[in-house]
Amino acid sequence: MISEVRQKATLAQNATGLMNKATTEQKNAALNAMADALVANQASIIEANGLDLQRGKEQGTSSSLLDRLALNEQRVAAIADGLREVVELPDPVGELLEQFDRPNGLRVEKKRVPLGVIGMIYEARPNVTVDAVGLCLKTGNTVVLRGGSAALESNREIVKVLREALTNTALPSDAIQLIEDSDRASVNEMLKLNGLLDVVIPRGGASLIRNVVDNATVPVIETGAGICHTYADSSADYEMTANIAFNAKVQRPSVCNSMETLILHEAFAERYLVQLADKFTAAGVELRGDARSLKLLPQAVLATEQDYATEYSDYILNIRIVSNLDEALDHIRKYGTKHSECIVTEDVKNAERFLEEVDAAAVYHNASTRFTDGFEFGFGAEIGISTQKLHARGPMGLPALTSTKYRIYGHGQIRG
Amino acid sequence: MISEVRQKATLAQNATGLMNKATTEQKNAALNAMADALVANQASIIEANGLDLQRGKEQGTSSSLLDRLALNEQRVAAIADGLREVVELPDPVGELLEQFDRPNGLRVEKKRVPLGVIGMIYEARPNVTVDAVGLCLKTGNTVVLRGGSAALESNREIVKVLREALTNTALPSDAIQLIEDSDRASVNEMLKLNGLLDVVIPRGGASLIRNVVDNATVPVIETGAGICHTYADSSADYEMTANIAFNAKVQRPSVCNSMETLILHEAFAERYLVQLADKFTAAGVELRGDARSLKLLPQAVLATEQDYATEYSDYILNIRIVSNLDEALDHIRKYGTKHSECIVTEDVKNAERFLEEVDAAAVYHNASTRFTDGFEFGFGAEIGISTQKLHARGPMGLPALTSTKYRIYGHGQIRG
Known part of the structure; x- marks a missing residue:
């Protein structure tokens, strides 16, 4: 018997032809119809969401996760x-x-085309379901959604509403497919569907992404993991450093572009570390420092190798003191995940060296790493933040969901 | 004990910093130095190649393979x-x-940067070794080469010469690494080296590529497999069709952009199939036809489903007669590998439909599929022909070996 995953991926693949032909106007009309339908059907969506919330509570889900799941x-x-x-x-x-x-007279055109069928593998938040559908359909793709089981009732109702909304548009309802099988085997089946899925995009925690990268034979756009650093150079302005570092750690610690380790030049640390650390401590941030910083910080514990290699996504910060820029670059090379890295300095030469030599999707001079985000970059949308080097790197807007095709016009040319 | 693969990939990774800093002039000087060194050391290279040829003969390698391996x-x-x-x-x-x-005053720049470390996995021809080194180093990358064991002595000597040539240049010799372990396990180890290799590019036959795609956790650029079609529409000019189809099949059948199946509109077939088929038969091409074409072609055998799905890379051609363009599009959708597809027609509307609807890296109107090639497209180089939709599609020139990096300049901006 054909599995749910293969059956739905085949439907999505068969719908690519119609999606490929859809005009911008038709796609926009469909997106508006889906938006209207969500509002018109909010009662049934909120009701379905209530079932997810109730099951979550019974299973002891944390209140922060329940809050991310909840719809009103x-x-x-x-x-x-x-x-x-x-x-x-x-x-x-x-x-x-x-x-x-x-x-020889051949005319060659390279045009943007849809990727085809996009597999989205993600966790609990039902808003990701709608976001992904909007971005994939706008770019002429079809989408196979595999959300977290904690949001299954919500996703089922949302996708039902979205598919029904498409029946009055030029787009095929089959462009949206939801995998309802909540067994992890259904994820792993998606990852091997070469020929039916053109790409898989994971969005979620480190273990979800790791599973996708380790097991996919379909091309993957890896997103997410961020061990981001802020380095305060010897010439860094204290106020600016404190603002940037505090923003990078505290404004929203749970996201991938937040800071995990603050690296300080020894000259800066000698003068400013105590007052800077007090600012973090007052905000409830737990500090883990290297041996040098511990001498100045009674409140800190010793940071381990494992700490430097951990994406806390929490109110915890490593502090490392270095003797020069090279040591800072070495630390970032060793522990960074090539996501977002920042130098605070008044020395333009050091800034250029940092921006040139640090290998990351986004490198900052005198600004918070929290800006690595499709909306903050002005893309108007974000399907995720790529941490790989192929295809797309950094915040991904609509063009990241397209491929290209060469069209060649001849009049009988053959190769000699 | 650390394996050869991990050890050499680490050396290549450690060399990325120097490669990243190298100027265009330094890279060009290094390429010229390597070219000079190859000529200066041709005697030792040809001698090493002789050992490969001798072992090949003893092992009964075919004369065509020995010819591809031979250096003079x-x-x-x-x-x-x-x-x-x-x-x-x-x-x-x-x-x-x-x-x-x-x-908010942030200035954002998106610049091309090297990919980092490129793993090349390929078969017997030693010229690929030098090609890959030249293209990877020109784009500021380092390269880990894993060629076929049949060319091991040749590759070892070539890489020794190239690495020595770099010692008098600004580029590090460690930018070039050759895996000498000819066990297949060394390939499979490369495929899992996330963090050390940034991308793996396979070049070779279907089974080599399949193994890479199936087992890699490192991002892959899939190249190669081409089941390419030429479709002669009802309005196609006979001479043009015959020239294009003959060129696509016969000029070099062993390559991926050659034709495997000729699809004919029934009106064209009725009038021209017999004389067209005679042209192929006279050139020694074996014909496999569908039931309709067999009625006109005594020399053909019945084509099976398997035949339509096979990349012959040989003097064998499938012939299929269809009633209309839709049937041709269906056939290509079912059996094509999204490489190169051609329509011969005088009907501009049908041509546009074909170019729009066929999902392939390169789609042709009235020209041979044999043109899908980096040199024929004017790129001046080709690292391979991508048949996937991510990152690069179709012939890949130098830009396909680069990634991007966002550089963001601020003056203390934080996220609100």
Whole structure:
């Protein structure tokens, strides 16, 4: 018997032809129809969400996770508005990226085309379901969704509403597929569906992403893991450093572009570490320092190798004192995940060296790493933040969901 | 004990810092030095190649494979010239791809950077060793080479010469690493070296590529497999069709952009199939036809489902007659590998439909699929032909060996 995963991926693949032909106007009309339908059906969506919340409570899910899962009228409206914002973004499909004529008279065009079928593997938040559908459909792709089982009832109702909304549009309902089998085997089956899925994008915690990277034979866009550093050089301004470092750690510790380790030049540390550390301590941040910093910080415990290699996503901060920029670069090379890295300095030469030599998706001079985000970059959308070097790197907007095709026009040319 | 693969990949990774800093002039000087060294050391290279050829003969290797493996003075000179041609190509590294200012005053730059460490897994031809080194080093990458065991002595000597040549340049010799362990386990170890290798590029036959795609956790650029079709529409000109189809099948059947199946509109077939088929038969091409074509072709045997799904890379051709363009599109959707597809027609509307609807790296109107090639596209180089949709699709020139990095300049901005 054919599995749910293969059956739905096949339906999504079969729907690529119609999606490929859809005009920007048709796609935008469909996104607006889906937004309207979400609001019109908010009662049934919130009811389904209630079942997820109830099961979560019974299973002892933490209140912070339950909060991320919960939907109400305001949240449904915000999710619908998200779709309408995607309508306003330019459609990358069809863009002519290159055009050239060859000496033999061949005309070559390179145009943007949809990727095809995108597999999304993610965790509990039901807003990701709608976000992914909006971005994938706007770019002419079809999507196979595999959300976390904690949000299954919510996702089932949302996808039912979205698919029904498409029946009155030019887009095929089969462009949206939800895998309801909550066994992990269904994820692993998706990862091997070469020929049916064109790409898999994982969004979630480190173990979800690790499983996808380790087991996929379908091409993957790796997202997420961020062990980000802020380095305060000897010439760094104290106020600026304190603002940037505090923002990078405390404003939203749970996200991938937040800071895990603060690296300080010894000259800066001698003068400012105590007052800077007090600021973090007052905000409830637990400090783990290297041997040098411990001499100045009674409140800190010794940081281990494992600490430097951990994405805390929490109110915990490592502090490391270095003798020079090279030691800072070495530390980042050893423990960084090539996500976002910052230098605070008044020395332009050191700033350029840092920006040139640090191998990461986004490197900052005198600004918080928290800006690594599709919205903050002005892309108007974000399907995730790529931490790999192929295809897309850093915040991914709509163009990251496209491929290209060469169209060649001849009049009988053959190769000699 | 640390394995050869991990040890050499680590050396290549450690060399990325120096490669990243190398200027275009330094990289070009190194490529020229390597070209000179190959010519100066042709005697030792040809001698080492002789050992491979002798072992190949003893093991009963086919004469065509031995020919591809063989080096002589002319071939070494041609390989060296290949390096000098790469010198002439523009260096994509450092190119400013995007630049924008955000309302908060952040300045964002998106620049091309090297990928890092590239793993090349390929078969017998020793010229691929030098090609790969030239393209990877020109783009600021380091490379870990794993060639076929049939060329091991040749590759060992070539890499020794290339690494020695680098000692008098600004580039580190460790940018070039050759895996000498000819056990397949060494390939499979490379495929899992996340963190040390940034990408793996397989070049070779279907089984080599399959093994890489199935087992890699490192990102892969899939290359190669081509089941390419030529479709002659009802309005196709006979002479043009015959020229294009003959070129696509016969000029070099062993390559991935050659034709495996000729699809004919019934009106075209009725009028021209017999004379077209005679042309192929006269050239020694074995014909396998569908039931309709067999009625016209006594020399053909019945094509099976398996035949339509096979990349022959040989003097064998499938012939399929269809009633309309839709049937041709269906056939290509079912059996194509999304490599290169051609329509011959005088009907512009049908041509546009074909170019729009066929999902392939390169789609042709009235020209041979044999043109899907980096040199024919004017890229001046080719690291392979990507048949996947991520990162690069179709012939890959130097930019396909680069990634990007966002550089963000601030003056104390934090996220609100």
